[in-house]
Amino acid sequence: MDASSSAATAFADAPAIPHPSSPRISPRPPRDALLDAWRPGDGLFSSPRQQLHCRGVQARLRSAANDGLADAADALLAGCGRDGSDRLPLIGAIPFDRHAPARLWLPQQAVFASGHARHRGSRRPSDRGGDAHALPPARSVPSASDYLAAVAQALARIERGELDKVVMSRCLRLRTRVDVDALLSALLARDPAGYTFAVDAGDDTRAGQLVGTSPELLLRKHGARVTSNPLAGSAPRSVDPDEDAHRAQALLASAKDRHEHALVVDAVATALAPWCRNLEVPATPSLLATPTMWHLSTRIDGTLADASTHALRLALQLHPTPAVCGHPTAAARTAIGELEGYDRDLFTGLVGWCDAHGDGEWAVTIRCALVEAEAATLYAGAGVVAGSTPEAELAETSAKLGTMLAAMGLPPLTEGQP
Numbered sequence: 185m186d187a188s189s190s191a192a193t194a195f196a197d198a199p200a201i202p203h204p205s206s207p208r209i210s211p212r213p214p215r216d217a218l219l220d221a222w223r224p225g226d227g228l229f230s231s232p233r234q235q236l237h238c239r240g241v242q243a244r245l246r247s248a249a250n251d252g253l254a255d256a257a258d259a260l261l262a263g264c265g266r267d268g269s270d271r272l273p274l275i276g277a278i279p280f281d282r283h284a285p286a287r288l289w290l291p292q293q294a295v296f297a298s299g300h301a302r303h304r305g306s307r308r309p310s311d312r313g314g315d316a317h318a319l320p321p322a323r324s325v326p327s328a329s330d331y332l333a334a335v336a337q338a339l340a341r342i343e344r345g346e347l348d349k350v351v352m353s354r355c356l357r358l359r360t361r362v363d364v365d366a367l368l369s370a371l372l373a374r375d376p377a378g379y380t381f382a383v384d385a386g387d388d389t390r391a392g393q394l395v396g397t398s399p400e401l402l403l404r405k406h407g408a409r410v411t412s413n414p415l416a417g418s419a420p421r422s423v424d425p426d427e428d429a430h431r432a433q434a435l436l437a438s439a440k441d442r443h444e445h446a447l448v449v450d451a452v453a454t455a456l457a458p459w460c461r462n463l464e465v466p467a468t469p470s471l472l473a474t475p476t477m478w479h480l481s482t483r484i485d486g487t488l489a490d491a492s493t494h495a496l497r498l499a500l501q502l503h504p505t506p507a508v509c510g511h512p513t514a515a516a517r518t519a520i521g522e523l524e525g526y527d528r529d530l531f532t533g534l535v536g537w538c539d540a541h542g543d544g545e546w547a548v549t550i551r552c553a554l555v556e557a558e559a560a561t562l563y564a565g566a567g568v569v570a571g572s573t574p575e576a577e578l579a580e581t582s583a584k585l586g587t588m589l590a591a592m593g594l595p596p597l598t599e600g601q602p
Contacts, residue, residue: 219369219372222365222382223365224364224365226238226239227275227276228380229380229535229537229545230372230380231379231401232379236295237297241291242290242291243290244287245274245288246287249282249500250283251283254494254496257496257538258494260274261290264539272539272540274290275291276288276383276384276535277383277394277533277549278530278535279528280509280532281527282504284529285387287386287387289384318594319358319594319595320594321358323357323602324355324356325354325355326524326525326526328578330525331352332574332575332578335566335574335577336574338519338568339568339574341519342569347519348570349506350516350519350567351565351566352566353520353563353564353565354565354581355563356562356563356597358559358561359558359559362395364395364555367553367555368380370591371395375397378398378551379401379535381394381397381398381535381536390556391557394530394553394555395553396535396552396553397552398549399472400413400414400547401413401546402499402502402505402536402548403498403499403502403544404495404545404546405495405498405542405544406543407491409485410487411484415448415507416441416479416507417441417444417445417469417480418435418480418566418583418584419432421476432473432478435480440569442480443569443570444480444569445480447506451505451511452484453484456498459486459488459489459498465484469482470482474551474587475587476587476590477587495543496546499534504532508565510567530552531550531552532549534548550563551564551584553588565584582597
């Protein structure tokens with residue numbers, strides 16, 4: 185039996201309409217089989233450690249983060265533990281706005297697989313100019329000029345002492361049809377060490393899928409061990425090796441970027457500390473590379489005082505970090521609402537899964553697209569701190585949009601484009 189057949193058999197063996205006494209976790213096929221078996225409407229979350237593939241829907245969870253989401257998830261997953269299928273996960277995405285409803289669901293069937301993705305990629309800088317297609321009709325929201333003005337206004341608030349940092353983002357709306365299967369394959373090929381996902385993003389007004397590959401782990405919990413890997417401070421990669429190395433070292437030495445990064449690390453460590461009996465926080469950041477960006481990175485590891493604490497509850501304690509919102513949080517949220525000019529929805533929220541044991545893995549929802557029938561909306565943001573310039577932040581968002589554009593076979597944005 186080949187890999188794809190084993191995955192198909194795994195799903196076929198799981199009951200289509202599970203009985204409460206029936207196990208719903210399918211046998212574990214090879215990891216590469218899961219992507220082969222993926223089809224539109226399925227849920228997929230692939231991390232460096234394992235891949236989760238879900239099919240069907242038993243129940244949906246639409247509570248908001250500020251309206252009992254963690255308790256509702258506990259109650260829903262507790263039923264899974266009682267019938268013996270305690271690895272059946274809750275999967276999906278949670279918006280940036282803590283008052284907006286989550287898009288989580290309990291699948292009918294779920295398969296976990298360990299190991300690396302079959303697509304052997306690398307984190308070398310990508311040359312995206314080769315066989316890329318022409319950019320389809322596109323519109324930036326806010327426009328480039330409005331984004332520059334928004335960053336300038338954000339800098340004025342920082343100068344007045346209203347906040348230390350705010351993340352200003354924009355979206356790029358493309359009129360195009362996207363093959364999600366091909367997009368997932370491309371994302372895994374380009375960055376198998378990232379957190380690649382495809383989950384239902386539909387709501388009462390529209391259907392769509394959230395697809396992307398995030399470099400940033402918000403929270404992983406297994407037993408009593410927790411890990412968070414905040415990223416803040418970025419620089420675009422270069423295809424020239426010498427220039428690429430220079431950019432990496434310049435980022436590591438940048439006082440502005442180190443300050444921006446420290447705000448995020450301090451916030452994450454402060455949020456996790458009350459839940460942990462020990463917490464390991466490196467004194468200095470390291471470099472993390474994706475095919476398009478360099479990031480300052482700090483991995484934080486801890487041991488929970490209570491191993492039964494749920495992964496989702498911890499993730500919601502962290503969300504949103506200054507990496508995607510700003511500092512102080514309330515002032516940054518106000519600035520975002522007044523200056524950005526669009527609804528982020530799931531962008532800069534969290535995406536991932538959790539189970540009845542309380543284990544789970546949640547990534548920050550960046551480097552992503554909302555894919556609809558005849559359109560795709562891509563997102564990118566940049567952290568604004570003292571010393572930032574509007575032009576540099578606009579260029580950073582363009583570089584970050586390059587992740588999804590390249591995976592879609594499209595060229596990077598150039599000066600003068602949306």
